[in-house]
Amino acid sequence: MTPIQSTARIEFAGLVTRRSTLDSKQALDRFLAGVERRAFVMARIATRNADEAMDIVQDAMLRLVQYYGTRDDSEWAPLFHRILQRCIYDWYRRTRVRNRWRHWFTWDEETEADPLENQPDPAAVDPADSSATHQTLTALNAAVGHLPARQQQAFLLRACEGLDVEQTARAMGCSVGSVKTHYSRAVHALRERLKDHWQ
Amino acid sequence: MRTPTEQELLEATRHLLRESERACDELTVARLRAARLRALDAKRSRLLLPSWRTASGFAAAGVVAVLAGTLWFGTPSDLPTPRGSETAIAIADIEMLATTESPEFYTDIEFYDWLATEPDAS
Numbered sequence: 319m320t321p322i323q324s325t326a327r328i329e330f331a332g333l334v335t336r337r338s339t340l341d342s343k344q345a346l347d348r349f350l351a352g353v354e355r356r357a358f359v360m361a362r363i364a365t366r367n368a369d370e371a372m373d374i375v376q377d378a379m380l381r382l383v384q385y386y387g388t389r390d391d392s393e394w395a396p397l398f399h400r401i402l403q404r405c406i407y408d409w410y411r412r413t414r415v416r417n418r419w420r421h422w423f424t425w426d427e428e429t430e431a432d433p434l435e436n437q438p439d440p441a442a443v444d445p446a447d448s449s450a451t452h453q454t455l456t457a458l459n460a461a462v463g464h465l466p467a468r469q470q471q472a473f474l475l476r477a478c479e480g481l482d483v484e485q486t487a488r489a490m491g492c493s494v495g496s497v498k499t500h501y502s503r504a505v506h507a508l509r510e511r512l513k514d515h516w517q
Numbered sequence: 518m519r520t521p522t523e524q525e526l527l528e529a530t531r532h533l534l535r536e537s538e539r540a541c542d543e544l545t546v547a548r549l550r551a552a553r554l555r556a557l558d559a560k561r562s563r564l565l566l567p568s569w570r571t572a573s574g575f576a577a578a579g580v581v582a583v584l585a586g587t588l589w590f591g592t593p594s595d596l597p598t599p600r601g602s603e604t605a606i607a608i609a610d611i612e613m614l615a616t617t618e619s620p621e622f623y624t625d626i627e628f629y630d631w632l633a634t635e636p637d638a639s
Contacts, residue, residue, distance in 0.1 A: 343557055354549045355538040368545065376552035383556045385628055404632055455533050462530065477530040505523050513520040
């Protein structure tokens with residue numbers, strides 16, 4: 319092979335690499351664009367705070383791109399769910415620790431209650447809207463928001479993403495049995511809380 | 518008023534989430550887009566790494582070759598043979614130098630550990 323042929327071959331290989339990098343970036347962009355709003359809504363239900371939810375989604379997107387960007391695109395969805403749920407769970411853990419410290423240093427009656435209950439819910443529907451459907455959905459939104467973290471995750475992954483028990487277990491990083499337990503408790507709690515609101 | 522069935526809960530939750538997605542304001546959509554672009558840009562900077570990895574791999578191989586040559590040809594025959602422990606250390610050093618794993622590999626392991634750890638049940 320002459321030096322010119324060799325150089326041309328190297329340049330061609332470089333072009334192919336750049337092309338595949340570009341394709342991969344576009345594919346990732348499409349995938350993330352397709353899931354980002356849903357991820358944000360799920361994180362906002364969990365945190366009841368739009369800024370926290372935004373941070374969680376950004377973190378999850380960054381981790382997916384960094385660690386799994388080169389994987390086959392069919393693997394992205396389950397991996398993204400897994401990372402997102404892990405980020406949400408980490409947020410719960412940090413919040414719990416933070417609240418414990420706050421409780422320790424500022425002892426008052428209000429800290430006995432769940433501090434998240436006092437935060438405004440950005441997803442809440444206007445209470446002035448008196449339609450029955452909206453009332454039911456508002457109650458549902460609040461009820462899902464008050465589920466314990468793992469129950470909420472199991473319920474939302476099955477309800478919204480349509481994941482089966484095994485897929486939910488992979489996304490949550492726990493056993494199938496745990497998912498069944500969390501999901502069953504979530505449904506039971508929601509039915510109890512909503513029986514006075516369901517039309 | 519009545520108790521909803523499981524199916525009704527699932528359908529209503531799906532409806533609620535679809536509505537919430539649609540109701541995302543322009544600012545939120547713009548922030549999500551910016552977050553996505555930031556993540557993708559981070560990927561671009563990471564993709565530059567393989568060329569550095571290749572270069573460091575060649576460098577490590579060169580160092581190993583030099584070291585191996587020094588050990589093989591440079592040890593005077595009249596000196597006593599290194600004891601077992603010293604030989605083991607020398608071999609371990611060579612293995613460390615010969616490894617093609619980048620330092621990022623070890624950082625990545627922390628991430629995979631984090632992802633694999635089963636969160637506490639709540």
